[in-house]
Amino acid sequence: MMNVVISKREIQADGIVVLDLVAEDRSPLPAFEAGAHVDVEVAPGVVRQYSLCGDPADTQRYRLGILRDPASRGGSVAVHDGFVEGRVVQVGPPRNLFPLDPSARKTILVGGGIGITPMLAMAHSLHAAGKDFVLHYCSRERSKAAFLQELQEAPFADRVEIHFDNEDEAQKFSFDRDLPQPEAGVHVYVCGPGGFMSWIHDGALQRGYPADQLHQEFFSAEIDTSGGTFEVVLSGSGKKVVVEEGQSIVQALVTVGVKITVSCEQGVCGTCLCTVLDGEPDHRDVYLTDEEKADNDQILLCCSRAKSPTLVLDL
Secondary structure (H helix, E strand, C coil), X not given: CEEEEEEEEEEEECCEEEEEEEECCCCCCCCCCCCCEEEEEEECCEEEEEECCCCCCCCCCEEEEEECCCCCXXXXXXXXXXXXXXXEEEECCCECCCCCCCCCCEEEEEEEHHHHHHHHHHHHHHHHCCCEEEEEEEECCHHHCCCHHHHHHCCCHHHEEEXXXXXXXXXXXXXXXXXXXXXXXXXXXXXXXXXXXXXXXXHHHHCCXXXXXXXXXXXXXXXXXXXXCEEEEECCCCCEEEECCCCCHHHHHHCCCCCCCCCCCCCCCCCCEEEEEECCEECCCCCCCHHHXXXXXXXXXXXXXXXXXXXXXXX
16 A cells, blocks of 8 residues: 545535545656556545546546445545545555456447546547547436536547436437447446446347457445355365354454455455365355356455355465
8 A cells, every 4th residue: 555645626526526646755656557446545444446537647646536325334435524635545556457458449438427437547548549439428417427527628528428317318328329239349348336337238238249348347236145154164274164144254254363354345346355275156246257257266255155065265
């Protein structure tokens, strides 16, 4: 983690704060690629992930857009209430779990609500590379849409389409008009609330898009800890623990003195990824790809469970 200073704070829409973070000595920050996020310590011991929404070519600042979530588990509320200009906060180096495909012939970016944040960085990157793309920004209403002026003034403004749920039908997102027929090299990226992403993803599949040309980033996911008990064995120490129904592997390990570093606690960020040496995981995360899940040699300890009576972990 490194110290950065909040150099600018701006409320751009209902419930959305935009922060500019700079190095304490104003030196360049570690470079990042479009789609990357940073871990932010929002309170002692509480780390959350937020997409970088600035221009990747700008190494002087990290730019974040954060929605105040009424169902916050202590992250977004702490940011909105306590992250003021001049405050020093800790962030981790950029990590990219949502990269652009450099081989794409055309890229369709679709951001729903606060899901516009990674799309902004992607648009800057694609524009700088001279790539063919379009950016669709979907929001419930204008008062809840941040970055509108920024998009109007962007060098790629002619590639931006904005859609509001509460305005006339003609401007709303339309699969027939806004999602071209699937072709080789045409990739679709979507980020936003789960229901919105499912709508775009399912609509693209119905239009014939192959799954490997569709990309999603999740901000959060529902945790399901239901299911029977199972045993976890740690290969390094030989310790064993029973994971009860309604209990995560992380929580069970604490009872035998083993503390696992976690961040999102929802199977999104990959911080608690662990190697499985024996047994069959019951994958309940949105971090691993379907192919990685099929290999059954990794597991997210914060949310996933076991299909076999025992899991042997490389711990």
